[in-house]
Amino acid sequence: MNKFKLRLYITGKTPKSERAIANLEDICKRELEGLYELQIIDVLEHPQLAEEEKILATPTLIKDLPPPLKRIIGDLSNAEKVLLGLDLMPAENGTKRKEGKQ
Amino acid sequence: MTAINEHRFVEKTETGIEGFDMISEGGLPKGRTTLIAGTSGSAKTVFAVQFLSEGIVKNDEAGVFVTFEEPPDDIRKNVMSLGWNVADWEQEGKWAFVDASPQPGESDVIAGEYDLSALLARIEHAVRKTGATRLSMDSLGAMFGRFSDAGLVRSELFKIASAIKQMGVTGIITAERTEEYGEVARFGIEEFVADNVIILRNVLESEKRRRTMEILKFRGTSHQKGEYPFTVIKDVGIVAIPLSGIELKQRSSTVRISSGNSELDNMCGGGFFRDSIILVSGATGCGKTMLSAEFAGDAARNGQKALILAFEESREQLFRNASGWGIDFEQMENDGALKVVCQYPETQGLEDHLINIKHTILDFRPNRVVVDSLSALERVSTIKGFREFVIALTSFIKHQEIAGLFTSTTGELMGGTSVTEAHISTITDTIILLRYVEMFGEMRRGITALKMRGSMHDKDIREFNIDGKGMHIGKAFKNVTGILSGHPKFSTTEEVDRISELFK
Numbered sequence: 001m002n003k004f005k006l007r008l009y010i011t012g013k014t015p016k017s018e019r020a021i022a023n024l025e026d027i028c029k030r031e032l033e034g035l036y037e038l039q040i041i042d043v044l045e046h047p048q049l050a051e052e053e054k055i056l057a058t059p060t061l062i063k064d065l066p067p068p069l070k071r072i073i074g075d076l077s078n079a080e081k082v083l084l085g086l087d088l089m090p091a092e093n094g095t096k097r098k099e100g101k102q
Numbered sequence: 103m104t105a106i107n108e109h110r111f112v113e114k115t116e117t118g119i120e121g122f123d124m125i126s127e128g129g130l131p132k133g134r135t136t137l138i139a140g141t142s143g144s145a146k147t148v149f150a151v152q153f154l155s156e157g158i159v160k161n162d163e164a165g166v167f168v169t170f171e172e173p174p175d176d177i178r179k180n181v182m183s184l185g186w187n188v189a190d191w192e193q194e195g196k197w198a199f200v201d202a203s204p205q206p207g208e209s210d211v212i213a214g215e216y217d218l219s220a221l222l223a224r225i226e227h228a229v230r231k232t233g234a235t236r237l238s239m240d241s242l243g244a245m246f247g248r249f250s251d252a253g254l255v256r257s258e259l260f261k262i263a264s265a266i267k268q269m270g271v272t273g274i275i276t277a278e279r280t281e282e283y284g285e286v287a288r289f290g291i292e293e294f295v296a297d298n299v300i301i302l303r304n305v306l307e308s309e310k311r312r313r314t315m316e317i318l319k320f321r322g323t324s325h326q327k328g329e330y331p332f333t334v335i336k337d338v339g340i341v342a343i344p345l346s347g348i349e350l351k352q353r354s355s356t357v358r359i360s361s362g363n364s365e366l367d368n369m370c371g372g373g374f375f376r377d378s379i380i381l382v383s384g385a386t387g388c389g390k391t392m393l394s395a396e397f398a399g400d401a402a403r404n405g406q407k408a409l410i411l412a413f414e415e416s417r418e419q420l421f422r423n424a425s426g427w428g429i430d431f432e433q434m435e436n437d438g439a440l441k442v443v444c445q446y447p448e449t450q451g452l453e454d455h456l457i458n459i460k461h462t463i464l465d466f467r468p469n470r471v472v473v474d475s476l477s478a479l480e481r482v483s484t485i486k487g488f489r490e491f492v493i494a495l496t497s498f499i500k501h502q503e504i505a506g507l508f509t510s511t512t513g514e515l516m517g518g519t520s521v522t523e524a525h526i527s528t529i530t531d532t533i534i535l536l537r538y539v540e541m542f543g544e545m546r547r548g549i550t551a552l553k554m555r556g557s558m559h560d561k562d563i564r565e566f567n568i569d570g571k572g573m574h575i576g577k578a579f580k581n582v583t584g585i586l587s588g589h590p591k592f593s594t595t596e597e598v599d600r601i602s603e604l605f606k
Contacts, residue, residue: 060216074213
C-alpha cells in the first residue's frame with residue numbers, strides 16, 4: 001500500500017485545533033498505522049504557507065499522497081467523512097480498504 | 103473638553119479617484135471600512151483596484167487586495183487596460199494579493215467544525231508584510247456560495263471586518279446587489295460595515311447605460327448627497343462627475359475678444375467677453391458652423407489657440423468649408439494655433455465625451471473652445487444626462503477662464519427652439535440667434551443678439567449674407583415682425599414709423 005502524505009493546517013492552539021489533531025491521530029492509528037506521514041502547520045506561525053495553499057478555513061487537512069489531492073475541512077470529528085475524503089472506505093462497508101489501486 | 107475634540111473629526115483618506123474625492127468631500131473615512139455595493143457590471147472591482155493603485159501611484163501607500171471571486175491573474179490582466187501594472191507593484195512590495203478565489207477541482211469535504219481564522223491570519227500577514235494602509239476585499243458575497251453554513255460565514259466575516267478596523271487600514275469591501283433600487287446588498291453584508299456605504303449603479307435608461315455613484319452614508323462625517331454620473335475610461339479608470347460640487351465662483355473678466363466678425367462685434371457692444379459661454383442657435387445650414395469657424399479663425403490670427411470639437415462634420419468637410427469662407431484651418435493647425443477633433447457623438451457615452459473633452463482642453467490649453475454642435479450630443483443621452491453634461495462642461499470651461507462657443511440646431515427651419523437651448527440658455531452669457539426669414543418667395547437670413555450678459559447690445563434683427571469672405575451683416579429687418587416665432591409678417595414703412603412714434 002502507498003504511503004499517505006498528510007498536512008494539517010491549524011490556526012493557533014485553539015480547542016478546535018487540538019480536537020482536529022487528536023481526531024486525525026486517532027483515525028491514522030486505526031486505519032493507517034505505519035503508513036502515513038503527518039505534518040502540522042500553524043497558520044499563525046507560517047502565514048506564507050497558508051497563502052501558498054490558499055487556505056481559508058481551519059482546520060484543513062490536505063492529502064498530498066496518494067493522488068488525487070484532497071482537502072478536508074473541519075475538526076475531523078466526523079470520522080466517516082474523513083475516511084471518505086481520504087479515499088479509505090469506512091469499515092462498515094465490508095472490504096476494509098481498496099488495495100493495489102494506483 | 104479635549105476628549106470631545108479628539109473625537110470630533112473623522113479624518114478622510116483621499117482616494118485619488120477623479121471626482122470622487124469631491125463628492126465624498128475629501129475621500130473615504132480613514133481607518134474605517136466602506137461598503138461598495140452594486141449590481142454585476144457596476145465597476146465595483148475597478149473601484150476596489152483603483153483605490154489601491156491610486157494610493158500606490160499618488161501617495162506611495164501600499165495596498166492589500168483580497169479577492170474572493172476572480173483569481174489574481176485575471177485581475178492583473180483585466181486592469182492592464184486601465185493602465186495599472188499590478189505585477190510590477192507586487193515585485194516592488196507595494197501590492198499583495200490574498201487569494202481567496204475558488205480553486206478548480208473537487209469541492210472540499212467538510213468533516214466537523216471550522217472557522218475562517220486562517221483567512222484573517224493571511225490578511226494580517228499581507229498587511230504587515232507590505233506595510234499597507236489600504237485594503238480592498240472583492241467581493242464578499244462570493245464567500246456564501248463556498249461554504250454551506252451561511253450563518254457561520256456571516257459571523258466569521260463579521261469577525262474579519264472588525265479585525266480590519268483594529269489594523270488601522272482604510273478598507274473597501276465590495277458586495278453584490280440584485281437590483282439597482284432595492285436592498286443595499288445580498289446576504290445582509292451591510293450589517294458588517296454599517297458605517298459607510300457607497301452604491302454604484304449601472305442603469306439602463308432609454309436604451310442607454312448610465313453609471314452613477316451615490317454615497318448612502320458616511321457615519322460621523324459629511325458628503326455630497328444624491329447620484330453622480332461616472333464613467334470608466336481607458337488608462338484612467340473611474341472618473342466621477344461631481345455636479346453639485348461645482349461652485350459658481352468663476353471670475354468674470356471684462357476683457358473683450360472678437361467674434362471674428364467686426365459687424366457682429368458691434369452688435370454685441372464690442373465683442374464677446376473673454377471667459378463667456380456663447381450659444382449660437384439656428385436651423386440647419388443657416389451659418390452656425392461658419393460663425394464658429396470665424397470665431398476659431400480669429401483666435402489663430404491673434405496669436406491665440408482654438409479648439410474645435412466637431413460632432414456633425416468630418417475633418418475634410420470642415421476644412422473644405424472653412425477654406426470656402428477664406429479660413430485656412432490646415433495652416434492654422436500646422437502652426438499649432440488650432441486643434442480640430444472630429445467624432446461621431448455615438449462613439450461613446452456623454453460622460454466619456456465630457457472626460458475626453460476636459461483632458462483635451464487641459465492638454466492643448468486653448469483660449470477658445472468651439473462645440474459644433476451641442477445638439478448632436480443630445481442624441482446619445484437621456485435628457486437628464488445631457489443636462490448634467492452641459493452644466494459640467496460649461497462650468498469647466500469657465501473655470502479655465504476661456505471662451506466657449508456652442509452651436510445648437512433648431513428643429514424647425516423657421517423660428518423655433520431646441521431642447522439644447524432650453525437646458526443651457528440660463529447658463530450661457532450670450533445667445534446669438536440665426537434665423538431664416540421668408541420674404542417674397544425668398545429665403546433670407548437674419549441674425550440677432552438675444553442676450554449679452556453684462557453689456558449693451560444691438561436689439562435689431564439684421565439681415566446677413568455669406569460669401570467667399572465669410573459673413574456680412576447688413577441692415578435690420580425694419581418692416582418685418584414675427585421672425586423669431588417663424589411667422590414673419592410685413593408691415594408698411596408708415597406703420598413701423600407710427601409704432602415707433604408711440605414709444606418715443
